[in-house]
Amino acid sequence: MTDALSLIPASVLRNLADKLYEKRKNAALEIEGIVKQLAVAREHEKISALINLLTTEFAYSPQANHRKGGLIGFAAATVGLSAEAAQHLKQIVPPVLNSFADQDSKVRYYACEALYNIAKVVRGDFIIFFNKIFDALCKLSADSDPNVQSAAHLLDRLIKDIVTDSDQFSIEEFIPLLRERMNVLNPYVRQFLVGWITVLDSVPEIDMLGFLPDFLDGLFNMLSDSSHEIRQQADSALSEFLQEIKNSPVRLLSMDYLSAFLCVSNVDYGRMAEILVQRAGSPDEFTRLTSITWINEFVRLGGEQLVPCYADILGAILPCISDKEEKIRVVARETNEELRAIRADPADGFNIHAILSIARRDLTSEWETTRIEALHWIATLLAQHRTEVISYLNHTYDSLLSALSDSSDEVVLLVLDVHACIAKDAEYFCRLVELLVYNFKIDRALLERQYKSLVHWRRGAMIVRRLCVLLDAERVYREFSLILEGESDLDFSSVMVQALNLILLASSELAGLRILLKYSLVTSLGMDLFVSLYSSWCHSPMATISLCLLAQAYNHASSVIQSLGEEDIDGKFLVQLDKLIRLLETPIFAYLRLQLLEPGKHTWLLKTLYGLLLLLPQMPFSFAVSDVIVLVWSKALGTQNIQGARCSLERSETLPNIII
Structure with a gap:
């Protein structure tokens, strides 16, 4: 300290702590000259002592004017060092950065000014402090003093120029800090962050695309910001990243899985898909549209990388198919078709059980279109992976049966299609008819044609008629008859038989069955059917008479x-x-x-x-x-x-x- 005091005249030290800016500036010029002479003489120990004096006696002083003098003194020393400044930066920069958090707004302002002058001198050597400087600027961007904000913006532009020209910048070290700051809600900070993301992405040597999953969620979060400008900036950044992904020279779908993964390893579709799935359920319409658009492109481009995420993606798409916004519905439907067209194998991570769980969940959706698409997915999985689907059937069967009571006729018809596909196996055919009989027993309105339950009755008739079309009318009626023959509730049996009889006599879908019964007295096949039905038709006298009239x-x-x-x-x-x-x-x-x-x-x-x-x-x-x-x-x-x-x-x- 004594050596340092001998280097700087007492008058200069007094002026450096003066309340007048001009006196502090003149003192700084004196310090610049002193440091320049010491640098020429290569007296770096004395320079270090001088910087230490500025730190302890000025930068960390309780007096605001002293702190202001210390800051301008650091800048002056750096200018005096010129090309030799790099070796003293570890002494100079920390106290300046510390002043960014000073309670006095003028001290914060001069800290920005000092760091600006220091950065102009050292340029690329400054990069070792980048994360700390970025963190400080991030906070200053939301400073309450407009002058400090303005000074911080000037410093920010200079730092961006330095980073884009430097080959020492480490994106790997910076990304964790960026990821942490992306959760900040302050609008000024958000603008600051988007600005840096955009600048870094414009540098060819920096692979921001590879780190996109680290800050993608933050960008999507900004799409619902109350500020139109922030929403616009975030949307612009997201659009640019999506375009980069689309313009990638490698297309995953044209290659085998391993080599494709290696070639496009900078695009982590899987991690980003998880983020997009969450954002597809956002209450903000613009966020939903953007996320579903990204998912659409990912399904087109991501291929096998997305196989483990299919269930999550489907879970996001199905609700969007019924979105109130038409643009979202259109993109969701297109994505759904693209996804369903991809043939994936369980060996590649295709989780059939997870997809079935999503489809089962959406069978109870409040939106008809979503319920319909859920059923289409179950039908698709049955067609492509029947064995695996059947093995998981116990988890889905009850939901499918409950869907027969859906308010939509289209949904009910699709449910029956799925049931019919499952019932190709004799075991499930018998189970289906048994469960239908049980369902009719629980809800008698499906069988009895009364004014108040006419809609239900039509539904019950529709179920039986459709099942006869899908699974062969004779087989269906024989099974119904066999079950009702042993039914202990005779009143229910009578009602059920009457309903089946009316459907038999009045439905065009059962014309073939009626013809077979018409000649039952002259053909062995017809006679066998007549006897099979008669055993349960006896529960209703009128049904029995009808059957006899039909069979002549x-x-x-x-x-x-x-x-x-x-x-x-x-x-x-x-x-x-x-x-x-x-x-x-x-x-x-x-x-x-x-x-x-x-x-x-x-x-x-x-x-x-x-x-x-x-x-x-x-x-x-x-x-x-x-x-x-x-x-x-x-x-x-x-x-x-x-x-x-x-x-x-x-x-x-x-x-x-x-x-x-």
């Missing part, structure tokens, strides 16, 4: 009707009778009506219809009167006037005693 087993139908005289006829019975009478007028029973033209040949048919007539209520009719019944009635009256017979029948309070 008129003799047996007449016997069944006669046996009904021993039973109590209630309202439910009459409702079923009314349905049967109405069905006799449909095209399905056209052959039966034509057979009435030959009464002598079809005596048992006439007796059956007379039997139905006699089962009608013995009171003014509350049911529609079928033309077939009117025809039988006209024969009983001995008249050919069909209209007169109808009027007579509708006026009648009792029925005549008809005996054949």
Whole structure:
């Protein structure tokens, strides 16, 4: 300290601590000259002592003017050292950086000024302090004093020029600091960070793309900033990085996995995909659109690198397919198709169970489009990896069964497609029909055609009809009959049989089954089917009669009707009778009506219809009167006037005693 005091005149030291800037500046010029002479004489120990004096007596002084003098003194010493300054930077720079946190805004301002002058002199030698300087500037960019902010911006521009021209800058050492600072919410700091990212990315020698996963999430976070300028800057930076990825000369899809990975190892699709998946669920619309756009490009370019991330990517895409914003929906649908078109193998890390879990989760989505796409994925996996999917089926089957109660008919039809694909195995076919019967048992509205449950009834009929198309109507009906034959709840069995019978008689999808039954008395295959259905159709008298009429087993139908005289006829019975009478007028029973033209040949048919007539209520009719019944009635009256017979029948309070 004594040596240093002898180097600098006392007047200079006094002026260096003066409150007037001009006096401090003149003192700094004196110090510059002293240091220059010492540098020429290579008296570096004395120079170190002088710098130490400036540090202890000025830079760390409790007096603000002393601290200001110390800062200008450091700059002056550096200028005096000129080319020799590098060896003294470890003494000069730390106290200057320490002043960046000074409570006095003017001290902070002069610290920026001092470091600016120091940096101009040492240029590239300055890089060893880059992280500390960057950290200090990051804080000063949000300084409360506008003059300090302005000085920090000037220093920042100079540091950027130095870094872009230097070959000593280490991006590896800088990235951890950048990653840490990306979580700061201050708008000034965010602008500062984006500015540095953009500058460093413009330097060909610096591979910012390889470190993109370290700060990608921070950039996406800025897309929802309240400042339009920050959102714009972040979007511009992200667009530039995406363009660099797209312009990469190597395309992963055109190469084998290992060599491709080695060639494009600077693009870590996997790590970035994890970030994008999280951002795809952002409440901010612009962030969602940007992230789903990136995911779209990654699916196109990333190929096998993304295989382990397929489930996570799918989990992000499916909700976006139903996004309220059309642009997001369009990109999400396109990405979904691209992803589904890629054939991946479990050996490469393709996690079928994880993808099935995502699809199962989205079966309960509030959006119909998402539920539909989830089902498409299950169907795709079944087609491509049936064995693996079946092995995980226990985790998904209940969800698929629950989806049969979905409010959307399209969803239900797709669920049935998936069920049918699974049910190609006999084990799962039986299980499916059993679960459907159980489902119908729990929700009777799917079976009973009442006004309040008409929509449910149509759904139940649709399920049965679609299943018959997909899995062969005969096989489906035989299985239903087998299960209902052993059902202990006879009331449910009756309702279920009546529903199945109505579907059998009225659905175009079951035309082939009706034809087979129509000739059941003359073909062994038809007879076997008739017997198979009859065992459960017996749970409902009207269903039994319908089956006999369909199979032209008129003799047996007449016997069944006669046996009904021993039973109590209630309202439910009459409702079923009314349905049967109405069905006799449909095209399905056209052959039966034509057979009435030959009464002598079809005596048992006439007796059956007379039997139905006699089962009608013995009171003014509350049911529609079928033309077939009117025809039988006209024969009983001995008249050919069909209209007169109808009027007579509708006026009648009792029925005549008809005996054949």
